[in-house]
Amino acid sequence: MHIWSILEKLPNYTKAFGLIPGLRIFSCVELTSIDQRSGLRRLHLPHLAQPLWLRSTSSDLSVFWQIFVKQEYQTNMFKQHSSLMDAYRNMISEGKRPLIIDCGANIGLASIWFSINFPEAIVYAIEPDRDNFQMLRKNVGEYKQVVPLLGGIWDHSAYLKIDNPNAGSAAFQVSEVEKFSNHDEPPSSAIRAYSVAEIFAMAKCKEALIVKVDIEGAESMLFRTNTDWLLDTRLLIIELHDWLFPWKGTSRTFLSCISQLRFDFLFKDENAFFFKI
Numbered sequence: 001m002h003i004w005s006i007l008e009k010l011p012n013y014t015k016a017f018g019l020i021p022g023l024r025i026f027s028c029v030e031l032t033s034i035d036q037r038s039g040l041r042r043l044h045l046p047h048l049a050q051p052l053w054l055r056s057t058s059s060d061l062s063v064f065w066q067i068f069v070k071q072e073y074q075t076n077m078f079k080q081h082s083s084l085m086d087a088y089r090n091m092i093s094e095g096k097r098p099l100i101i102d103c104g105a106n107i108g109l110a111s112i113w114f115s116i117n118f119p120e121a122i123v124y125a126i127e128p129d130r131d132n133f134q135m136l137r138k139n140v141g142e143y144k145q146v147v148p149l150l151g152g153i154w155d156h157s158a159y160l161k162i163d164n165p166n167a168g169s170a171a172f173q174v175s176e177v178e179k180f181s182n183h184d185e186p187p188s189s190a191i192r193a194y195s196v197a198e199i200f201a202m203a204k205c206k207e208a209l210i211v212k213v214d215i216e217g218a219e220s221m222l223f224r225t226n227t228d229w230l231l232d233t234r235l236l237i238i239e240l241h242d243w244l245f246p247w248k249g250t251s252r253t254f255l256s257c258i259s260q261l262r263f264d265f266l267f268k269d270e271n272a273f274f275f276k277i
Contacts, residue, residue: 050142072269080275099205103153104214108136128152154193196229207232217241223253236274
């Protein structure tokens with residue numbers, strides 16, 4: 001990348017972290033090499049208790065840029081933000097632990113962001129790729145409110161396989177493994193798929209504060225059936241992928257489902273935000 005293209009990012013870093021920390025983090029992410037012992041970048045952010053770890057890949061750097069520099073999951077610019085925070089505080093005052101579900105958690109950065117901004121919440125971080133999941137566990141190790149799950153999210157309990165294992169680590173796509181007998185073990189390469197209802201049950205919650213969905217086109221399966229959980233979700237954040245699958249209609253089941261429900265819809269960067277009315 002041309003040096004001027006890199007320097008154009010600097011104001012975003014100083015805006016997100018302040019002048020001196022922003023300069024340091026900018027230098028570490030954009031200009032310096034990886035840690036020779038671990039082969040990873042180690043980042044110390046001023047508001048985090050432990051460092052973040054990034055691989056030297058465009059995918060990891062892009063995810064960091066989106067979540068911590070551009071702050072794409074921040075909602076305080078929306079008028080609906082106050083209602084979300086009221087719901088968060090009400091859950092706590094009622095003795096409930098707010099639930100956040102991170103579907104397509106990648107290396108865990110979004111889960112950490114939600115943990116910092118909603119410290120009383122429990123975050124279920126679901127990621128199907130084993131290499132990503134290893135990084136996720138490394139990143140969230142000290143965040144006891146984050147529950148990492150190796151697997152995918154689906155409209156029912158199932159087993160999945162990754163269809164494009166050679167894709168970038170933020171672009172893996174999954175499909176369901178063919179049915180097998182109840183007496184058979186699933187293939188060793190198969191990945192567990194959870195329904196949202198299963199996550200609710202695991203967390204012993206009847207509602208979710210936030211469900212974030214970035215699952216590379218699998219939203220077409222997630223929203224086919226068993227979508228009652230949307231009625232019990234205060235905010236849905238979703239990235240749709242029609243751009244990735246032209247003429248496949250991957251957003252059709254989602255749009256058909258959400259249009260029947262009472263949500264305010266807003267758009268920011270790559271994500272659509274649906275606030276329950």
